[in-house]
Structure formats: structure tokens, C-alpha cells
Amino acid sequence: MTSMQRSALRPENTLSLGLLRREALQLALVAMATAVALLFESRVVSLIAAVVDILAAALAAVAGIVAWRVGGRTGAVLFYLAAVLGFAVLALLNLRH
DSSP: OOHHHHHHTSGGGGOOHHHHHHHHHHHHHHHHHHHHGGGSOOHHHHHHHHHHHHHHHHHHHHHHHHHHHHOSOHHHHHHHHHHHHHHHHHHHHHHHO
């Protein structure tokens, strides 16, 4: 393995400000897409959106744990905590819809 490949596999290299911005945009798009399901009267669409929200919350939780374990990434940990809470709320709303 070259040094470039090894450094790409290190978690702390995945928590740069630019990559966090890109991930924030991606998570925001997923959140908006699942929030749109609340506008439809379809129980199936709401259920699918709730499953997506649960998966997104789980992935954000894992990313938050990685950011916490790397250390010195308080902003990233808070970002992922907010994402987990936001997706949990969306999942509950979609399940109640």
C-alpha cells in the first residue's frame, strides 16, 4: 500500500472541513427528501421515508462515534449528533403520519 492509500484510510483524514460541508449538504438533501413524504397522504411513502431516516440516523451515529474517537473534532461530533436527532424526529413524524 502506498502512503497515499494508507492516509486515505485514516478516519481523521475524512473529517476535514470541506468533506464535512459536503456531507452536511448530502444529509440535508436526504432530510428534505424524507420530509417531503410528510406532504403525501401515502402510508407506504411515509414508511419508506421512515426507514431511510432510521438508516441515516444510524450512519450519522457511527460517523459521530468515529469523530469522537479521533479526538479534537468537537464540531464534527456536534454536527453528527444534530443529524441523529434530526433524522430521529423525521422518522417519528413519518411513522406517525
